[in-house]
Amino acid sequence: MNVVPLDNPDLVALPNVMNIPLNFTDDLENQNIRWPPDTLNIALESPLMRLTGKVTRGGMNWAPFIRSLTVRRGHKCHHPRPEDTLENIVQYAFEQPTYYLGFLWVHENRDLKEVYGNTAGKLYPCVRTNNSRPSSSYHTFWFPRNLMESPATVGWPSSFSGNPFSASYKISFQPKNPKWDRKPFSINLEPGWKVDNGEVYSDARGYGWRCKQDMAIETNQPRPVPALATNRSVGRTERLNERFCADGKLNSWEIAVPNGAYAATVLHERVRGSIEFGCALENTRHSRGNMATRSVVVEVKDGKFTLSQTGEHSTSYVDNLQRPTTCDDIFWIKLDRLATRLPRMLNAPTSGRKQAWWQTEFPSASQPVGAVIIELPSVVMMSFASFPGSARRYRPNCMNRWFYEPGASCMQTRNLAIYGTGQYFDERDDPDILRKIYAGEPTPRMHREYIQYQQPWGSYNISNPNVGAVVSLSDLPCTETGGCPKTNEKICRVIAETSFFRDRSLHRWESLIKIDCKGQTGKYLRVYLRGQNRVLMMRRVHIHRPVVLPSQLATPAPNHRKSLCYGVRPRVASETTPSFITTDDPTDPIFYSTCYTRSWLIEWLPLSKADPPVPRKFIFNGECLSCQSFRETDPSIPISQNKTINWYFSTDKCQNCKLELSPWGEGKTRDKPTPYPTPNPSPYPSAYPSAYPSAYPS
Incomplete structure (x- = not known):
C-alpha cells in the first residue's frame, strides 16, 4: 500500500503532490506508468473521488420473466x-x-x-x-428449473456419430505459387477443401481478406514438404500478427455463411504463445490453454463468419509492462454448422424496439466527470480488502456477451482442443475434434476437462448499429418511452471492443471497462445499448471526479493531514533499477510517500551479540522534524494499528527530539528532560549514542 498526502507540504518545490494519475486515460500510449491496470480503482474508490447520485434504469421489459x-x-x-x-x-x-x-x-x-x-x-x-x-x-x-432453452429446441445434433453437420466449410491457406527449395510444386487437397491465396474478399468467391494477405510454406515439418503435397497443412498465413491494412486497421478474414451456430476449428502455427489472446473467432475467445488445434462454438448473426485479430495489449505479471498480443499464423479453418442458433435465455428481459439504458442523476447540474468504470457479470474488481490478490478467480458468464451484441444467447461447451508436447510431429492435425469428443471416440491427447462459455473477445464492427454501448453525459435524462436523447449529448466513448487484462498472478482474463470522460459535464451520466432487442446486465457502474476538489485539498490540523492510499506492486529490481525509490530530501514529493509491503510474519530469536540499531534521524537537508511527527512515526508502534505516517517539519527552532525518547524508541527516559534544551544542536549527532543518556544534558 502506498500512502500519499493530498495537500502540498511546506518546502516542496513542485506545485502539487499527485503521485497517481487521477485523470485516468484509456489511451495505451499514456498508460506506461507502471500502474497495475486493475488496481487504479483502489485509489479512485474513495470519498474524495467517488461521484454518486440517483440511479434509474429503463427500456427492458421484465414482465415475461417475472410471470415465469x-x-x-x-x-x-x-x-x-x-x-x-x-x-x-x-x-x-x-x-x-x-x-x-x-x-x-x-x-x-x-x-x-x-x-x-x-x-x-x-x-x-x-x-x-x-x-x-x-x-x-x-x-x-x-426461478424455474432451467433459465435457458434446451439445445434440442434450436436443432442441436442429438448424435455426433457419422456426419451430424448440416453444412461444412473447409479452407486451407496457401501461397498461389508454392515452392520448395526454390522449385515449384503443387498442393492437391482432399475433396471438399478450398484454397485461400490471400486475396481480398469478393462476393463471387464468398471469402477473403480486408486487404491482401501474404502466404507461405511451412518449413518446420518433420518430413520433406513434397511428401505432404496433399496435406491441408503445407501452407499457412505469413506474419498475420504484423499485418495492417492501408487504413491502419488490422487485417481480418471473412467467409459468407448462413446464420447459425457453428463449431469453428483452426490449426495454428505455434503451440506456445498468446494465440488465445490475439485471435478472435466471430468475436469469441479461443479454447483455453496452449493448444495447436482448437475448436470453439460461435454464432453467426450477420451472414459472415469473421476471423480477426484483437489488437489487445497483454499486461505482464513479471514487469507490469504492456505488450501487444499476437494472432499467430494459421494453416486452415473448418466451420461445421451445428444449429439454427445458440440457445437463448427463456423469457429474457429484452428491450424490444426500445432502448435499454442506465443512468445516474447528479445532485448538481453540469457535474464534471472523470473515470467511469463498468463491472460486467463475473468480472472481479480489486478493492483495498482484496489487495494484493483478487478475492476469486474470474469465470466467463453468458451475460458479458449480451453487453456487446443482441440476443440473450448462451451455450456451455467442452474445451475442445488437442494438445501435444510442443513438437510439430506430436500435434494432432485433426479438423474433426468436436465430433470425436461428442461422439466419445477414444482420440489420444485430447483436452476435454473444462467447461467454457462463448466469452466475448476482440473488437466489434462499429458500423453495425446493433452492437456495442455508449457512455455519455447530458443535461437531458433517458426516459422509458423516448430512450436517451441525443440533443447536446457529450459522448465519452462508444464501447465496441472487449476489455482485456492478462495477469496470471491475479487470475484475471477479462477486465473492467474503463472510460475517461475527460472532465466533461452533465446532469446525467448515461450508459445505453445500441440498437434493438438488447439485454443490459451490468453488475455495477463506478463514477469518479476528474480531479480532487480544491476544497478537499485544504490542509487540516497538523496531526490529521489527508492522505490517499492505493495498492501498488513493486518493480522487479535489477542492477540499475531498485524495486522502490527512497529519498532524504524533503523538497522531493517521494519523501512524503510511504510504502507498506505485506510479508509473512516471522518471529526471530534475539542474537547474543547484535549490532546496535541505526539511530533514527530527525534532521533532513538542514530541516528538523517536529517532535510530534517524530513520536508518531516511532518504530515501536505496532503496524497492526495501520497508523498513517505523516512528516511535518518544525516551524520553530530545531529541537532534539531524541531527548524525549530513548535512542531506539524503546520507552521514556528515567527522568524528565530539561525544559531548556540546547537551542542549536549539532547537525551531526553521534552515530552510536549511549543507550543511557544523561538525565539532564547540557
Whole structure:
C-alpha cells in the first residue's frame, strides 16, 4: 500500500503532490506508468473521488420473466447476501444455478409489477434451499428449473456419430505459387477443401481478406514438404500478427455463411504463445490453454463468419509492462454448422424496439466527470480488502456477451482442443475434434476437462448499429418511452471492443471497462445499448471526479493531514533499477510517500551479540522534524494499528527530539528532560549514542 498526502507540504518545490494519475486515460500510449491496470480503482474508490447520485434504469421489459417465476406471497427465504438489484440476482443464478434459487422482495404493499421498476425497494437473493417461512412483509420468487432453452429446441445434433453437420466449410491457406527449395510444386487437397491465396474478399468467391494477405510454406515439418503435397497443412498465413491494412486497421478474414451456430476449428502455427489472446473467432475467445488445434462454438448473426485479430495489449505479471498480443499464423479453418442458433435465455428481459439504458442523476447540474468504470457479470474488481490478490478467480458468464451484441444467447461447451508436447510431429492435425469428443471416440491427447462459455473477445464492427454501448453525459435524462436523447449529448466513448487484462498472478482474463470522460459535464451520466432487442446486465457502474476538489485539498490540523492510499506492486529490481525509490530530501514529493509491503510474519530469536540499531534521524537537508511527527512515526508502534505516517517539519527552532525518547524508541527516559534544551544542536549527532543518556544534558 502506498500512502500519499493530498495537500502540498511546506518546502516542496513542485506545485502539487499527485503521485497517481487521477485523470485516468484509456489511451495505451499514456498508460506506461507502471500502474497495475486493475488496481487504479483502489485509489479512485474513495470519498474524495467517488461521484454518486440517483440511479434509474429503463427500456427492458421484465414482465415475461417475472410471470415465469413461482411467487410465494407472504413468505421469507434464507438470504445471507446484502440487498441487491434484480439484474445482479439473475447474474448470480447464471453463475451458480444450484445455489441461488430465487429472490426475496420487501414489498411494502406494492403491486407485483413494481418488482422490476425503479421503485421496487429492497431485493435479496435466496440461497441454498427453496423452503420459505411465513412473513407478511415479504414475497419470495423462485426461478424455474432451467433459465435457458434446451439445445434440442434450436436443432442441436442429438448424435455426433457419422456426419451430424448440416453444412461444412473447409479452407486451407496457401501461397498461389508454392515452392520448395526454390522449385515449384503443387498442393492437391482432399475433396471438399478450398484454397485461400490471400486475396481480398469478393462476393463471387464468398471469402477473403480486408486487404491482401501474404502466404507461405511451412518449413518446420518433420518430413520433406513434397511428401505432404496433399496435406491441408503445407501452407499457412505469413506474419498475420504484423499485418495492417492501408487504413491502419488490422487485417481480418471473412467467409459468407448462413446464420447459425457453428463449431469453428483452426490449426495454428505455434503451440506456445498468446494465440488465445490475439485471435478472435466471430468475436469469441479461443479454447483455453496452449493448444495447436482448437475448436470453439460461435454464432453467426450477420451472414459472415469473421476471423480477426484483437489488437489487445497483454499486461505482464513479471514487469507490469504492456505488450501487444499476437494472432499467430494459421494453416486452415473448418466451420461445421451445428444449429439454427445458440440457445437463448427463456423469457429474457429484452428491450424490444426500445432502448435499454442506465443512468445516474447528479445532485448538481453540469457535474464534471472523470473515470467511469463498468463491472460486467463475473468480472472481479480489486478493492483495498482484496489487495494484493483478487478475492476469486474470474469465470466467463453468458451475460458479458449480451453487453456487446443482441440476443440473450448462451451455450456451455467442452474445451475442445488437442494438445501435444510442443513438437510439430506430436500435434494432432485433426479438423474433426468436436465430433470425436461428442461422439466419445477414444482420440489420444485430447483436452476435454473444462467447461467454457462463448466469452466475448476482440473488437466489434462499429458500423453495425446493433452492437456495442455508449457512455455519455447530458443535461437531458433517458426516459422509458423516448430512450436517451441525443440533443447536446457529450459522448465519452462508444464501447465496441472487449476489455482485456492478462495477469496470471491475479487470475484475471477479462477486465473492467474503463472510460475517461475527460472532465466533461452533465446532469446525467448515461450508459445505453445500441440498437434493438438488447439485454443490459451490468453488475455495477463506478463514477469518479476528474480531479480532487480544491476544497478537499485544504490542509487540516497538523496531526490529521489527508492522505490517499492505493495498492501498488513493486518493480522487479535489477542492477540499475531498485524495486522502490527512497529519498532524504524533503523538497522531493517521494519523501512524503510511504510504502507498506505485506510479508509473512516471522518471529526471530534475539542474537547474543547484535549490532546496535541505526539511530533514527530527525534532521533532513538542514530541516528538523517536529517532535510530534517524530513520536508518531516511532518504530515501536505496532503496524497492526495501520497508523498513517505523516512528516511535518518544525516551524520553530530545531529541537532534539531524541531527548524525549530513548535512542531506539524503546520507552521514556528515567527522568524528565530539561525544559531548556540546547537551542542549536549539532547537525551531526553521534552515530552510536549511549543507550543511557544523561538525565539532564547540557
